[in-house]
Amino acid sequence: TEVIAGYRLEILLRTGLKDQTYRARRLDSDQPCLIKLVSTNEEYKQLFLRDAKTATTLFNQSVVDIYEADSLENGDVFVVAEEPAGQTVRELLNNVGVPQLLTTIQVVRQAAEAVHALHLSGLIHRVICPENIILTTDAEHRLLVRIRNPDLGGVIEHSIVSNKFLIDSALDSLRYFAPEQFSGGTTIKTDVYGLGIILYEMLSGAPP
Numbered sequence: 001t002e003v004i005a006g007y008r009l010e011i012l013l014r015t016g017l018k019d020q021t022y023r024a025r026r027l028d029s030d031q032p033c034l035i036k037l038v039s040t041n042e043e044y045k046q047l048f049l050r051d052a053k054t055a056t057t058l059f060n061q062s063v064v065d066i067y068e069a070d071s072l073e074n075g076d077v078f079v080v081a082e083e084p085a086g087q088t089v090r091e092l093l094n095n096v097g098v099p100q101l102l103t104t105i106q107v108v109r110q111a112a113e114a115v116h117a118l119h120l121s122g123l124i125h126r127v128i129c130p131e132n133i134i135l136t137t138d139a140e141h142r143l144l145v146r147i148r149n150p151d152l153g154g155v156i157e158h159s160i161v162s163n164k165f166l167i168d169s170a171l172d173s174l175r176y177f178a179p180e181q182f183s184g185g186t187t188i189k190t191d192v193y194g195l196g197i198i199l200y201e202m203l204s205g206a207p208p
Contacts, residue, residue, distance in 0.1 A: 004078055007035060018159040023083065033067065034083045039076050040155045047153030048077050051123055055079075055152065058121045062114035064134070064148035084146055086136030089198065093130060097205055103143075104202040107135065110145035112195055118150065119188045126151035126186060128194030129176040130201065157181055175207045 003009060007024045013034070014021040024035045040048060052069030059065070065082040072078065089107065092099060099107070111133050118125055125132075127149060138144040151157050160173060161182050178193035180186060201207045 003037075003072070004035060004080075007033070007080065009035060016156065018155060024080075032083055034081045036079050036081070036149075037072075037076055038078065038155055040153075040159075042075075044153050044155045044158060045071060045075070045077055048079075048155050049153070051150070051152040052077075052079050054122055055150065058117070058123070060114065060117045061138070061144065062110060062146050063117055064146055069152070079152065081148070084134045084136065084148060086134045086146070088131050089133040089135065089202070090130035092135060093201065093205075099202055101203075104199070106143055107133070107145055107202065108195060108199045110143070111147060111198070112192075114145060114147045115191045115195065118147070119191070123150060123152075124154075124186055124188055125191045125194075126154055126157050126181070127173065127176070128191050128198065129173065130198060133198070154186060157186065158184075 004024075006027055008027055009022040009024045011023040012020060013023055018040060019036050019038045021034055021036045024033050025031065026033065038048065049069060049071065052066065055066040056068060064084045067080045067082070069077065069079040087095075111128075115125060115128065125147065128147070132147055132149045134146040134148060136144050136146060160177075176194045176197050178186075178190040181190055197207055
């Protein structure tokens with residue numbers, strides 16, 4: 001439970017192609033957080049740590065905080081992040097179907113502003129999808145949209161497109177992939193494409 005110094009891993013929440021996400025706590029303050037363990041090669045390890053270092057300097061209420069990141073003795077890398085409160089856009093779609101038009105406009109607009117903040121910091125999210133958009137409220141009880149789980153260094157993107165045997169299991173993610181992600185040409189337009197798919201889904205009830 002103490003794979004990472006200073007933290008206690010408590011519950012395994014999600015297992016992905018190359019990553020595992022745990023609910024955890026800081027030992028010194030008992031503060032809850034999320035820790036993602038990622039397996040990758042040396043090239044993408046360095047890209048991951050580079051992006052993670054940038055992410056720790058970004059402070060924006062619409063982007064879930066990343067506290068720290070580093071590598072382990074076995075070569076894996078990890079990132080420690082805030083555990084945000086609220087429901088995801090996926091949960092909203094599952095619970096209510098097509099939201100009211102004004103809600104959809106507010107969600108997509110705020111999500112676009114959050115993505116823009118990431119881009120200004122030099123980061124590309126790469127996995128903009130309903131599961132990574134959190135709906136909560138601010139101090140004045142107004143809708144606040146937050147984005148989480150950027151694919152630091154493109155590790156998950158690379159894992160999906162480089163292993164053809166995993167394509168079927170990654171189908172949900174592929175619905176929001178921009179065409180250029182399959183050839184390694186990811187740019188900030190990649191995130192705009194993902195937002196466009198989400199807008200379509202919130203208006204029609206299903207992705208194209």
